[in-house]
Amino acid sequence: MNLLSAENLSKSFGERILFSNLTFGINQGQKIALVARNGTGKSTLLDILAGKHPADTGEVTSRKGVKIGYLEQEPYLDPNLTIYQTLFASENTLVRIIADYEKALEHPENEKAYQRAFEAMEQANAWDLETRYKQILSKLGLDNTALPVANLSGGQCRRLALAHILLDTPDVLILDEPTNHLDLEMIEWLEEYFRTHVSTLFMVTHDRYFLDRVCNHILELEDGVLHNYKGNYAYYLQEKESREVLEAVNLQKTKALFKKELQWMRRQPKARTTKSKARIADFGELKHRASERRKVHEVELEIQMERLGTKVLEVHNISKKYGDRTLFEGFNYNFKRGERVGLVGSNGSGKSTFLEIICGNLQPDTGKVVKGETLKMGYYTQEGLQVQQGQRVIDVIREFGDYIPLKKGRELSAQQLLERFLFDRKQQYDYTEKLSGGERKRLFLCTVLIQNPNFLILDEPTNDLDIITLNVLENFLLDYPGTLLIVSHDRYFMDKITDHLFLFDGAGSITDFPGNYSDLRDYQQNNLKDPKPEAETAQEGTSRKPQVARKGKLTYTEQREIRALEKTISQLEKQKSELEQKLMTPDLPGETLDEVSREFAMVIGELDQKTERWFELSALETGE
Structure with missing residues (x-):
């Protein structure tokens, strides 16, 4: 049963065409992911589907009575309300019944009000939803419902908006990067929630494990054409490869036919017969198809960096507290050349604080960080690029230099570097305020790498990057000879890049785990009685790798x-x-x-x- 349809949708900003003539439908039971490059209008398309903004042409129609829930990347919440008031600001009858029941529980002395609320819960059979409401709050870290929205961080506001939509139980969920600002445990819980409680959704996400485990349909927008894949992300990758091979074969056939027709056209045929007229008319289209080139963007990141010495970076007995809360205490570690470390822990456990101390932007309460003489850091922060109004893309890069050194004595100009990061010559002279969120992240990554670091620190680099750019970044990092320190909630990214993990428990301990994220989950599932590997106590002041029994195929x-x-x-x-x-x-x-x-x-x-x-x-x- 079709719930929502889009017909011939087009949208442009000035001379820039985001998409045109897009037609597709969302049927009940479909869990669709939209895959496309940054800057192609993914978030704009979601705004149009949700009725927030109109399309230039075309229309969106929905089945009568269908309720749509929309999670934006930056949702607006009334700052004058509390978490509790925001959650229950709904027209959903069941949600209102639960709100009355929760309010009655706060005033048990009013027996009549409690009895009315209890009977309403019984008649509506709202107990399952009430249990789900408490689970949602707990899993998304929103237990203190008395907190005002004005006091929440950006991440907390986004989780509150997600909780509100889930509690409202719409017929169609439209989600823009639903895993942003969620820690790994929250993401895994949300995967299971969507599998068991949500039947129809349309989303944009860069989390490839999430795509693979939740979605049963992929829409890919590439070069203005919408491709349909009826399967999960793994199926999409297989079918996309087959399609590209077929397109390459067809292109070769078209070129061969073009050469044959070109010879005929050079003989200057006279368009006397209907057949000749048609053949001449078809030649123009054939010429266009034969001259097409697939726009396969591969960023070749081959920056030459200064060689690291034997001493890279040493951490001696560092500790950090905020008030009565100890994030980590007595931690020691010597980073080595070429090491790839991932930081894992719940939100607020101290990962970003640890990075700030490593960079020297924040001083530890105790201990010190000793840097090697040849160490040159590059730091990609969550805050992203701070650009000036009226500044062009090319000017942002030229602040760091007009060229950078490459391997084998070659050089790369600022313009060439931007092209390698998927900014064409026209975009390079666009104002930065015109860039999408993902394009700004890509530009920021470029400014970090142009500085030629040999110790690269990435704090949530995958947020807002499209899958194409993620593949580019991963390919670079796999060949990167320097030391890597990464915080990311993208499990696919962490599995592919990291050699071992620092586990932050948020209570003073950092444990060094020998393996990537999937190895960690396997270890925890095989040791349910003690789900965390043996942690080093803060008093001992060292990090120790747990002994994990493994055999068979290497990662x-x-x-x-x-x-x-x-x-x-x-x-x-x-x-x-x-x-x-x-x-x-x-x-x-x-x-x-x-x-x-x-x-x-x-x-x-x-x-x-x-x-x-x-x-x-x-x-x-x-x-x-």
């Missing part, structure tokens, strides 16, 4: 790591051999001998470290 990151280790070990062995030959030279000057000896000791130390890690991974693979 994608571990497979990549073991291949890289084999290559590195081979290079170190060769370097060791060359240094040994130098040390045996009888007439080597004393100063040179000291320098070669120090380099030899450094190579031996690194070789031992890499070899030990190779044996660890080999043992995991063989189950020994």
Whole structure:
């Protein structure tokens, strides 16, 4: 049964066309995700579907009586209301009955009011929804319902808007990035909630695990064309690849036909017959199709960075408290070259505070952070890019320089760098206020990388980025030779990029877990009695990796790591051999001998470290 239909929708801003002639429907039971690049109008399309803004052309129609709930990226909530008042500001009869019952519970002395509320609950059979209401509040961290909206953070406001929509139980849910500002436990709960309590939804999200586990239909908007895939995200990837292969084959056939027709046209045929006239008319269309090029955007990020020394960054006995709450205490760690660490914990557990201390923007209550001499940090913050009004995209980049160094002595201009980040020459001279949220994030990422860091810190880099840009970013990070420190609620991203995790419990402890997020979930499910790995106490002042029994197939990151280790070990062995030959030279000057000896000791130390890690991974693979 069709609940909502869009016919021939078009929308543009000035000369910029976002989309045109889009036609599709939302049927009962469909859970649809819209996949498209940033700047193609995804949020604008959701606004149109929800009736917030009109389309330039076309119309949206819904079945009579269908109720639509819309979660915007930046929802408006009345600051004069409390959480409780906001939740129950609804025309839903069941919600009003629950509101009366909850109010009656606060005044048990009024027995008549309580009895009326209780009977209304019984008659409406609203107990299931009341139980769900309490679960929603608990899972989304909104237990203190007396808090005024004016005192809430942006993340809390968004979770409150989500709770209000879920409680209102609309027929169709339209969601713009529903997992933003949710921690990992909240996201997993929301997945299960959508599977069991929501039948019809239309959403935009960058969370690929969420897409895979919730959605049964994917709409992809690419180059103005809407492609339908009746399946989850994994099915979409398979079918998209098949479609692109077929399109490539058809393009080759079209080019071959074009060459044949071009020869005929060069003979200057006379359009005397109906057949000749049609053939000449068709030639123009054929020429257009033959000259088409697929717009496959691949960002090649090959920035040359300064080599990290043996000392990267050391954390000595750091602690941080806010009032009576201890975020972490007595934490020690030495970061290594090429290390990839993910930070995991609930909202408010201290992850962003930890990053601010590492960067030097915030001082710990105790302890210190010692940075290596060659360390150069790049910090991608949640706040994003602070741009000036009237500033053009190209000017933002040129504040950091007109070009950056690449590998093998090459250079990349500011314009070329922006093109690699999917900003064409025309967009580069647009004003920054015209950019979408995702495009601003992409520009900010560009400004961080142009500074050539060898220690990269990313605080929620996946928020508001489209899946195409995420794939680009992941491909870069997989080849990035520097050290990575990442906070992200995108489980797919964390699984692909990180080698191990720092687990923040928000009560003073940080635990070093040897594996990615999926490894952590497997470990927790296999140890339900003690779901968290053995944590190091704050008094002990060290981080210790829990012993996790694993065997069999290595993760994608571990497979990549073991291949890289084999290559590195081979290079170190060769370097060791060359240094040994130098040390045996009888007439080597004393100063040179000291320098070669120090380099030899450094190579031996690194070789031992890499070899030990190779044996660890080999043992995991063989189950020994």
